[in-house]
Amino acid sequence: MKTLMSGNEAVARGAWEAGVRFASAYPGTPSTEILENMATYREVRSQWSVNEKTALEAALGASLGGVRTLCAMKHVGLNVAADPLFSSSYTGVNAGLVIVTADDPGCHSSQNEQDNRYYAQAAKLPLIEPSDSQEALDFTRMAFELSEEYDTPVLLRVTTRIAHGKSPVTTWERAEATAPAYERAMTKHVLVPAVARPRHTAVEERLARLQAYAESSPMNRIEWGSTRLGVISSGVAYQYAREVLGDNASYLKLGMSFPFPAALARSFISQVEQVIIIEELEPFLEQAVRALGMGDEHPIVGKSLIPRTGELDSRTVALSLAPALAAANGRPAVADRTPANPPTDGVDPEALGAFGTFGTPATGELASLLAPGRTAEQAVGRPPMFCAGCPHRGVFYELGRLPVMVSGDIGCYALGAMPPFSAMDTCIDMGASIAAGLGFQTALDILKPDKPKRTVAVIGDSTFFHSGMTGLLDAAYNDVGVITIILDNRITAMTGHQENPGSGFTLSGTPAREAQLEALVRALGIELVQTVDPFGLAQVREAIAVAMGSPCPSVIIARGPCALLKRLAVRRPACQVDQDTCRKCKACLRVACPALYVEGENVQIDAETCAGCGVCSQVCRFGAIKQAGAAEGGEE
Amino acid sequence: MMSDTTNVMLVGVGGQGTILASRVLAQLPLDAGLDVKMSEVHGMAQRGGSVTTHVRFGQRVAAPTISPGQAHFVLAFECMEAARHAHYLREDGVIVANTRRIPSLPILIGRETYPDDIESRLAARGADAHWLDASGVAADLGNVRAENTVLLGAFSTFLAFPEDAWTQALRTVIPAKHIELNLAAFAAGRRLTQR
Numbered sequence: 001m002k003t004l005m006s007g008n009e010a011v012a013r014g015a016w017e018a019g020v021r022f023a024s025a026y027p028g029t030p031s032t033e034i035l036e037n038m039a040t041y042r043e044v045r046s047q048w049s050v051n052e053k054t055a056l057e058a059a060l061g062a063s064l065g066g067v068r069t070l071c072a073m074k075h076v077g078l079n080v081a082a083d084p085l086f087s088s089s090y091t092g093v094n095a096g097l098v099i100v101t102a103d104d105p106g107c108h109s110s111q112n113e114q115d116n117r118y119y120a121q122a123a124k125l126p127l128i129e130p131s132d133s134q135e136a137l138d139f140t141r142m143a144f145e146l147s148e149e150y151d152t153p154v155l156l157r158v159t160t161r162i163a164h165g166k167s168p169v170t171t172w173e174r175a176e177a178t179a180p181a182y183e184r185a186m187t188k189h190v191l192v193p194a195v196a197r198p199r200h201t202a203v204e205e206r207l208a209r210l211q212a213y214a215e216s217s218p219m220n221r222i223e224w225g226s227t228r229l230g231v232i233s234s235g236v237a238y239q240y241a242r243e244v245l246g247d248n249a250s251y252l253k254l255g256m257s258f259p260f261p262a263a264l265a266r267s268f269i270s271q272v273e274q275v276i277i278i279e280e281l282e283p284f285l286e287q288a289v290r291a292l293g294m295g296d297e298h299p300i301v302g303k304s305l306i307p308r309t310g311e312l313d314s315r316t317v318a319l320s321l322a323p324a325l326a327a328a329n330g331r332p333a334v335a336d337r338t339p340a341n342p343p344t345d346g347v348d349p350e351a352l353g354a355f356g357t358f359g360t361p362a363t364g365e366l367a368s369l370l371a372p373g374r375t376a377e378q379a380v381g382r383p384p385m386f387c388a389g390c391p392h393r394g395v396f397y398e399l400g401r402l403p404v405m406v407s408g409d410i411g412c413y414a415l416g417a418m419p420p421f422s423a424m425d426t427c428i429d430m431g432a433s434i435a436a437g438l439g440f441q442t443a444l445d446i447l448k449p450d451k452p453k454r455t456v457a458v459i460g461d462s463t464f465f466h467s468g469m470t471g472l473l474d475a476a477y478n479d480v481g482v483i484t485i486i487l488d489n490r491i492t493a494m495t496g497h498q499e500n501p502g503s504g505f506t507l508s509g510t511p512a513r514e515a516q517l518e519a520l521v522r523a524l525g526i527e528l529v530q531t532v533d534p535f536g537l538a539q540v541r542e543a544i545a546v547a548m549g550s551p552c553p554s555v556i557i558a559r560g561p562c563a564l565l566k567r568l569a570v571r572r573p574a575c576q577v578d579q580d581t582c583r584k585c586k587a588c589l590r591v592a593c594p595a596l597y598v599e600g601e602n603v604q605i606d607a608e609t610c611a612g613c614g615v616c617s618q619v620c621r622f623g624a625i626k627q628a629g630a631a632e633g634g635e636e
Numbered sequence: 637m638m639s640d641t642t643n644v645m646l647v648g649v650g651g652q653g654t655i656l657a658s659r660v661l662a663q664l665p666l667d668a669g670l671d672v673k674m675s676e677v678h679g680m681a682q683r684g685g686s687v688t689t690h691v692r693f694g695q696r697v698a699a700p701t702i703s704p705g706q707a708h709f710v711l712a713f714e715c716m717e718a719a720r721h722a723h724y725l726r727e728d729g730v731i732v733a734n735t736r737r738i739p740s741l742p743i744l745i746g747r748e749t750y751p752d753d754i755e756s757r758l759a760a761r762g763a764d765a766h767w768l769d770a771s772g773v774a775a776d777l778g779n780v781r782a783e784n785t786v787l788l789g790a791f792s793t794f795l796a797f798p799e800d801a802w803t804q805a806l807r808t809v810i811p812a813k814h815i816e817l818n819l820a821a822f823a824a825g826r827r828l829t830q831r
Contacts, residue, residue: 004659004666004674108677132673132700165700166674168666242698315703365641368706368726377719377757380748382649382740384685412683420745589745594684597739598746 002168007158010133010169011072011100012037014140018096019177020044021067024055026466027495028074029109030163031102035072036498039507043174048498048507051430051466052077056084056099060153063097064189066179068144072100075116076429080467082119085153089123090199091189092151092206095179096144099125103159105280106311111410111429113309115281120155120258124203126210127258128156128219129235133167139219139255141172148179150210159280161236161311211259219255222268226250229325230272230298232265232285236312241278243314244321244366249276260288269294276321277302280312318369386415388595389611391489391534391560395458397591397619398540399423404456404483404548405444407437409468411460412494413487420590424458431467433457437482438475438553445480454548457484462492462500465515469524475553476525483547484526484555486517487534489562497565521555528554535560537618563611572612573628575605581624588616588625641694642795643702647721648687648713649738653784656809657711658689660788663805664797665693675700684741686717711791713770713784714738719754722763731758731765732791732829734783766790766829773824782821785810789825799826 005013012034015023023046025035039046049055052073059071073081078101085099101119104110120127128143130136136158143154187195214220225247233241234254241251252268254261265288269275275298277286286302294300305320306312386393396416399406400423408414408427417424428436437457444452459468464486475482492498499505501515518529528550532539540558547554561568574595577588584601593616595609605616605625617625644661648654655676665672672693690702704723712718712733722731735755742748751757758765770786777786785806792802802822810818 002666004662004672160677161675161700164676166662166672166676167697167700168672236700239698239700313701313703314699315705318703365706369703371705371727373704374723374725376723377754377761379716379719379751379754380740380742382684382686382716382720383742384650384683385741385744387683415683418741419747586746592741592745594744597744 002170004166005133005137005169006033006164006166007130007133007136007162008033008102008164009037010136011070011140011156011158012041013169013171014137015068015070015098015144016041016044017137017172017174018141018144019068019175020070020144022059022062023047023070023072024049024058024062025072026050026052026055026077027492027498028052028077028102029495030104030158030160031072031074031077031100032495032498033163034070034100034102035507038070046507048500050501052081053084056081056088059097059099060084060088060091060093063093063095063153064091064182066095066182068096068177068179070098070100072102074110075101075103075114076110076112077101078116078119079114080430085119085125086123087191088153089125089203090191090196093147093153094182095177096147097153098140098143098147098156099153100156100158102163103157103281105159108160111427113281115284116155116157117258117284118282120157121284123155124207125153125155125258126150126214126256128154129255129257130156130158130162131235131238131253131255132162133165133169135255136162137169137171142219144177146213150206150213152206152210157235159236159311165236207259211261214256214259214261215263217256217261220261220264221253221255222264223251223253227272228274230268230275231278232268232275232289233278234285235280237279237317240312240314240317244318244369254285257285260285262288262292265289266292266294269298272298274298275300276305276324278306278312278317281308283308315369318366322370383418384415385418385592385594386412387563387611388593388609389563389613391558391562392416392487393591393593393613394534394537394615394618395485395487395540395558396421396423397615398537398544399456399458402456402544404454405437405440407433407440407455407457407482409433409457409459409463410494411463411487413458413460416458420592430463431459431471433459433463434468434471434482434484435474436471437484438471438478438480441480441482455482456544457482459484459486460493461486461488461490461502461517462498464517465501469520472521472526472553472555473524480553481551482553483544484553486521486555486557488517488557488559489565490559490568491562491565493562493564497562517557521557526553526555528552529557530555531557531559533560534558535613535615537615563613572614574607574610574612575614575617575625575627576607577603577605578624578626581622583622583624587621588619591616591619641692641697642709643707644691644709644711645702645707645721645724646689646691646711646713647717648784649717650683650685650687652687652713653781654687654713655689657713657784657788658691660785660802660805660809661691662693663808664795664801667801667804667808668797670694671697673697673700686720688721709791709794711787713787715754716740716751718765719751719758722758722761725763729764730794731763732787732794733765733767734770734787735767736769736771736783768825768828770825773828774821777817777820777824779817782817785818785821786825786828789822790828792822792826793829793831
C-alpha cells in the first residue's frame, strides 16, 4: 500500500528507517517540514537549533558520539553552516551523518537561488539528488550506509518541487543502527594544522573511492530509449526531461551526481548521437560532461539552451529544446536562446516535428506544451500582506512616517518594504539588519557628521537569536548609534510557527527555558532598552523618539504575539466604523489591513476578519473607528 | 509521451482550504492505483497571498507541475484567481470557479479596484467556465469554510471517479470531527453540476 508523501516527509521517514536517533535544524522554507516530521518519531531526539551552524556542529558531535544523525537546512542556511561543513569533511564521521540542503530555484521564498551542488564539490562530499518522494526515502537510507562506509558526511540536495511535491511512496521498517563506540582520535578529529594536512590527503583518497562507487551506484542509472538523443540529468529536471521527451531519448539519470561517474557517462555518451544536459540553475553536470572531451564526436548542449535562471517546468524545457532538435533533424539551426530569457511565445510549427519524433508531429501533452502561450488575463495582483492583528503593522506604520534608514531582515516583517508602508531600505540575509545598520549608520556619521540621519534595524525574535545577537554586540562594542527594534512575536512565524529559544517550548512541544531578551541585550552592553506594546502606536512613537534622542546604540523590544499564534491569542472585540463620524478620508487604509475594505464611499470593517488590534482606530484622527463596546477611539 | 495524464490546477487565497482540497483530489488516483503527483508552494500562503497547487494523475506522471497551456481543469476558489490562472488551461480546458470575491492588497489600500467583468472576459475568450456560489452554499450549511469541499463536490462530476471513491478520499483526508459537515458540503456541491 503506497502513501502520498512530500519529499520532506520522505526524507524524514527514510532517516527514521535508517535508525537515526538525533536530528537538528533551523527552520527555513522549503526544508522546515523535515524536522517537523522527524519530531513525530519517538525514537529520534529532534531539535531546533538557533541557527544552521550550531545545528550542523551539534549533528557532527552526535555523529562522532555514535548515533546516526540528520541535519536539515535551506540552501542559504548552508552558507551559515559552511564552516563546520568543510571541517566535517576532514573529521569524517563515526555514526552516519546526512546533511540535507533544500534549494529554492525560482526563489519561492528566498533571497537568492544559489545552486548548492557546488558545496559538495567544494567540501569534497558525496552529493545525492532524489527526483521524487520514493527516491527521497530510499536515497536517504542509502546515504547513511554510504556515510559510514566511506567515513564521510553526505550532502543530500532537494529542491522546492521535490521537498514540497507529493508522490506515492512505499515505506519500510526501521532498522536500528549501531556505530563503533566512540574513541578519542586526535589525528582525525582535532583539526589543528598538523592534523588537517594529512586529513586533506585522506579526503582526496576518499573522493577517489567515492567516484569508483558512483560508477556502479544503483542511484545512477541509464534508461534506454531512442539513442539519437542522450539526456543527462538529475533531480526534478530529470522529470521535466521525461515529460517532454518520453522514450524518444535515452537518459543518464544521476541520483549521485558528485563525484561525477565519468566512466558511466563516457559509456553512455559513446552510445548516443547527441547529448543534452538538462539541469536547473548552474551547469554543474555540464561542466563535468564537457571535461570528458567527447563533444567533437557527440555534440553536447546544455545551458546554451536551458535557462540558467529561475525554476524549470515542462514547457520551458520543451520550448528550449525545440530549436536544437529541429537542427538535429536536418532543419536549419536556430540561434541559441538567451538563457536569461526563456522563450514563452510558442515555436515555429516546423520545429514541432523534431520532438519525439525525429519524424512525426508532436501530439497530446507535448502539443499542448509547445502551443503558442495564451496571454494571462489582466487582473490585479495578490501579494502577501500583514495579517489582521499582526503586531508588525503598527511598527512599520510609524517607521514609514520617519526620515530614517530602515535596515531590514528575514521574516514576515520584510513585508514592511511593500506599499503602503514602504518602510525598509535593505533586506540582506538572516541576522544582517543590525550589523548592516551599524555600517550604514557609520557611513552616515562619516558623510554628515553634523546632522546624521539615523538608522533603525528591525529584526524578529528568532532571527535575532539566529545571528542578530553578534551584530548587536558589534554595535555595543564599537558604540555605533544604530537603533534596533526586536519584533518579538513569540514564535518563528514566517516558516509556519516553529518554536525558538524565546518561545518557551522545544520542537517536541515540551516546556523550555525561555531566553530573556531584555537581560540578553543588556548583557551585550546596551544601556537603553525599552519594551513596548506594538499595538499601541503612541508607545512605539515615544520609544523611537527616546532612542533617537540618544547617540548610543539602543534596543526597543516590540513585544506582541503573532496574530496566528493560538496559544497566546487575545480575544478582543472587532472594530467598527461609525459612518456618521467618518470623514471618508481613508487614512485608515494606510495600515493595509485585510479586514478593512471600501464599499462605495465608505470604509467598512469585516467583523469576521478583524482581530480587534485597534491599530486602525489609532490612525483615525476623527475617532470614527471604535471597538465594539468601547467608549473611545482615536488618540491623536 | 504521458498523454493520459490529467492535469488539475487548484487556485485560491490563503485560508480558503485549497491545499486540503488538493489532498482529497490526489487521494483518489492513489486509491485507484494510479500514479499521482501534487505540488504546492508554502511560504506566504497564510498572509493573504495566492495559493496554487498542481495535481497530476495517470499511468505514469513525470513532471510535478503543470505548465501554462497544459491544465485540463482550473479549479478556482476565488473569482480573480480564476482570471489570473486562466492561461494555464489547454484549448479545451474547463474552469470550475467560485464567484466569491476576495480583494487583494492593492484593492484594499485603494490603489486598484476589483475587476467586475471577469466572468464576461473569460467567456469572451471562449473559456468553458462554470461559475458557482460555493461560499453561499457553504454558508447555508452553517460554515463558509466548507466552501472548498462544496467546490470539490461541484468539480467531482467532471471526473470519472465514482461518488463513493470521493467519499472514501474525504474520509481519509479530512479529520473525523469535520467529516460530517464536509460530506454534506460535498453532496451539496455535487448537486450544483450534476446533469
